[in-house]
Amino acid sequence: xxxITIRNLDDEVxxxxxxxxxxxxxxxxxxxxxxxxxxxxxxxxxVGRLDQIEKALHKLATSQGTPTPASALAGKSLPRxxxxxxxILLIIGGGIAAYKALDLIRRLRERGAAVRVxxxxxxxxxxxxxxxxxxxxxxxxIDLFDRNDEHDVGHIRxxxxxDLLVVAPATADLMAKLANGHASxxxxxxxxxxxxxxxxxxxxxxxxxxxxxxxxxxxxxxxDGITFVGPxxxxxxxxxxxxxxxxxxxxxxxxxxxxxxxxxxxxxAGRKIIVTSGPTHEPIDPVRYIANRSSGKQGHAIAAALARxxxxxxxxxxxxxxxxxxxxxxxxxxxxxEMRDAVEQLLPADAAVFVAAVADWRTENSAGEKIKKVVGExxxxxxxxxxxxxxxxxxxxxxxxxxxxxxxxxxxxxxxxAEAKLTKxxxxxxxxxxxxxxxxxxxxxxxxxxxxxxxxVSKAGVEEWPEMTKDEVAARLAALIAERLKTIVV
Numbered sequence: 457x458x459x460i461t462i463r464n465l466d467d468e469v470x471x472x473x474x475x476x477x478x479x480x481x482x483x484x485x486x487x488x489x490x491x492x493x494x495x496x497x498x499x500x501x502x503v504g505r506l507d508q509i510e511k512a513l514h515k516l517a518t519s520q521g522t523p524t525p526a527s528a529l530a531g532k533s534l535p536r537x538x539x540x541x542x543x544i545l546l547i548i549g550g551g552i553a554a555y556k557a558l559d560l561i562r563r564l565r566e567r568g569a570a571v572r573v574x575x576x577x578x579x580x581x582x583x584x585x586x587x588x589x590x591x592x593x594x595x596x597x598i599d600l601f602d603r604n605d606e607h608d609v610g611h612i613r614x615x616x617x618x619d620l621l622v623v624a625p626a627t628a629d630l631m632a633k634l635a636n637g638h639a640s641x642x643x644x645x646x647x648x649x650x651x652x653x654x655x656x657x658x659x660x661x662x663x664x665x666x667x668x669x670x671x672x673x674x675x676x677x678x679x680d681g682i683t684f685v686g687p688x689x690x691x692x693x694x695x696x697x698x699x700x701x702x703x704x705x706x707x708x709x710x711x712x713x714x715x716x717x718x719x720x721x722x723x724x725a726g727r728k729i730i731v732t733s734g735p736t737h738e739p740i741d742p743v744r745y746i747a748n749r750s751s752g753k754q755g756h757a758i759a760a761a762l763a764r765x766x767x768x769x770x771x772x773x774x775x776x777x778x779x780x781x782x783x784x785x786x787x788x789x790x791x792x793x794e795m796r797d798a799v800e801q802l803l804p805a806d807a808a809v810f811v812a813a814v815a816d817w818r819t820e821n822s823a824g825e826k827i828k829k830v831v832g833e834x835x836x837x838x839x840x841x842x843x844x845x846x847x848x849x850x851x852x853x854x855x856x857x858x859x860x861x862x863x864x865x866x867x868x869x870x871x872x873x874a875e876a877k878l879t880k881x882x883x884x885x886x887x888x889x890x891x892x893x894x895x896x897x898x899x900x901x902x903x904x905x906x907x908x909x910x911x912x913v914s915k916a917g918v919e920e921w922p923e924m925t926k927d928e929v930a931a932r933l934a935a936l937i938a939e940r941l942k943t944i945v946v
Contacts, residue, residue: 550578851882
C-alpha cells in the first residue's frame with residue numbers, strides 16, 4: 457500500500473489522531489500505519505467509546521517506540537495540539553525551497569493550527585495553488601487587486617486576523633521589500649500592514665545570503681523585531697553549489713512557531729543558562745584537523761527546549777551543519793580553547809549544560825602550511841598536548857553556576873565512568889549515554905542520529921530514561937533543570 461487516506465472518522469477521533477501524530481512528529485498517515493500495525497499484531501483489542509479510543513491510541517503510541525514527552529514526564533492524558541486554535545498566515549516566496557512549504561502546512565495543521573496562505577507570483581512557478589489549497593483547506597491568496605478578496609480591504613484583514621505571519625521561503629527579494637518598506641504586491645503589503653509577529657525562514661543561494669545588501673537587510677529586520685529561523689548550511693539545488701542558504705526544515709520552523717506562540721508556563725523565565733554543543737576542530741595544518749562525530753543535534757535541542765521554558769540561553773557551538781535554534785543567542789567557535797574562553801566570558805549564570813564533545817587533545821603546534829608527503833619518509837610525528845577541561849573548569853570556578861550538568865559519552869563501563877566524572881568534574885548531574893555501535897540505537901548510533909537513550913547520574917543515584925528522540929530527551933532534561941533550579945538561589 458503506497459499511501460493511506462484518513463476519511464470517514466468522527467471529528468473527535470480525528471482530533472485525537474492529529475494530536476497523537478503531532479506529539480510523535482509523525483504525519484497522521486504515519487501514525488495510522490503505526491496503529492494499524494499494532495492492532496494487526498494483537499497489541500490492542502477492540503475499542504468502543506471515545507474514552508476507550510483515547511486510551512487505546514495512547515497505548516499504541518507508547519508501545520511503538522518511546523513514550524511521548526507529556527506521558528514520559530507526567531503520565532497525563534493526551535494534551536491538545538500544541539498549536540490548537542492558533543491562526544498562521546504563511547507567505548510562500550519564490551524559490552526552489554517553496555516545495556518544503558507543502559510539508560510545513562501539513563505539519564502546522566497536524567498540531568491544530570489553522571493555516572491561510574499568500575503566494576507570490578514567483579512562488580506559483582514552483583508549487584501550484586491547487587496543492588497549497590488542498591493542504592491548507594482554505595482559499596489561497598495571490599493578488600493584491602483581486603475584487604473578491606479586496607472588497608473589504610482583504611490585505612489588512614489577512615494581516616490582522618492571524619496570530620503569526622510565517623515567511624517560508626523568505627527570499628532575498630521579500631527580505632529587501634520588508635526591510636525597505638516596499639508594498640508592491642500582496643505578500644509585501646500584508647507584511648507592511650501587520651501588527652502581529654513575523655517569523656522568516658530565509659532560503660537563497662549562499663552568495664545571495666552573504667551579499668552585503670542581504671546582510672544589511674537581515675540586520676535591519678532583526679532590529680525591527682522580525683524573528684528568523686535558519687538558514688542552514690548544505691548542498692544547494694544548483695549543481696556544485698554549497699554553503700549557508702538552505703531553508704530550515706519544516707519541523708525546525710514548526711518548533712520556532714511553537715516557541716513564538718507558546719503561552720504556557722515559563723518556569724525558567726529570568727534564568728540565564730549556558731549550553732555547549734557540537735564537536736571542536738583542532739587544527740593539524742590549514743587543511744586537516746582532529747574532530748569527532750558529534751552532530752550537535754542533542755545540544756541544540758536542549759538549548760531550544762530551555763528557551764521554550766523561558767530561559768535566556770547562550771549556546772556556544774562548535775562547527776555543525778544544523779541551524780541555530782530559534783530564540784537562542786548562539787556563539788560559534790572552532791577550537792576547545794575558544795569554547796572555554798567563550799563559556800568563561802558568559803559567567804556568571806544560573807546553570808550550565810555541557811553537551812559538546814570537546815576534543816581531549818590538540819597538536820602542540822599546528823603547521824602553518826599543509827604538511828606534504830615526502831617520498832622515502834614516514835608519516836610526520838604529531839606531538840599532542842591536553843585541551844582545557846571546560847566542564848571541570850566551570851565545575852570548580854569561583855563563579856560556578858548553581859547547577860552544572862555534564863554529558864558522558866562512553867563506549868564501555870558507562871555508569872562507572874559517569875559516576876567518576878560526576879565527582880572529578882564538580883558536576884551536579886551527568887547525562888550518560890552509550891555511543892558505541894552496540895548501543896542498539898538506530899543504524900548510525902547516537903552520534904549523528906536522531907534518537908538517544910540516557911541515564912541521569914547524580915549523588916542521589918542513577919535514573920534510567922527510555923530510548924526517545926533527542927528532542928524528547930531535551931524536553932525532559934529541560935523540565936528536570938527547571939525543577940532543580942526552583943530550590944537554587946544564584
